[in-house]
Amino acid sequence: MSLKITHECINCDVCEPVCPNKAIFQGIEIYEIKPELCTECVGHFDTPQCVDVCPVDCIPLDPDHVESKEQLDLKYRQLVGKPI
Template sequence: MSLFITDECINCDVCEPECPNEAIYQGEEIYEIDPDKCTECVGHYDEPQCQQVCPVDCIPLDPNNEESQEQLIAKYEKLTGNAFEG
C-alpha cells in the first residue's frame, strides 16, 4: 500500500523533505502523497520515514491503494533505476 495524509495534518513541513521518492507535496490545504511515487520507503529504509517524523501521526496506509511487497519493490526499481537489495 502507499501511504496517505489525513486531514489531521498541521502542515508542519517535516515529512516532505524526508521522502526519498519525492512523493510528498503541498496540496491545496494539507500535504499530500502521490501514490504512484510512494513505496513506503521500501528500498531506502526499513520504515516509512514520513511516519517516523510526523508529530500528529496522520500518515496511515491508504486502503484505496493496496500493494504487495513485490509491487512496492517493482515501483522502487522503476522510480530509481536501481535493483532492490533487500
C-alpha cells in the first residue's frame, strides 16, 4: 500500500527530502505522494522515512492504493533497476 498525505499537513518541508524514491512533491495546498513511486521505503529502509519525520502524523496508508510487501518490493526493484 502506498502512503498518502492528509489535509492535516502543515507544509513543514521535512518529508520531501527524506523520500528515497522522490515520490513526495509540493501540491497546490499540501505535499502529496505519487502512488506509482511510493514503496513505503521498502528496499531502502525498515520504516517509511516520511512517516518517521512527520511532526503531525498526517501520512497514513492509502486505502485506494493497496499493495502487498511483495508488490512494493517489485516496484522498488523496477524503480532502481534491480533484476526481478
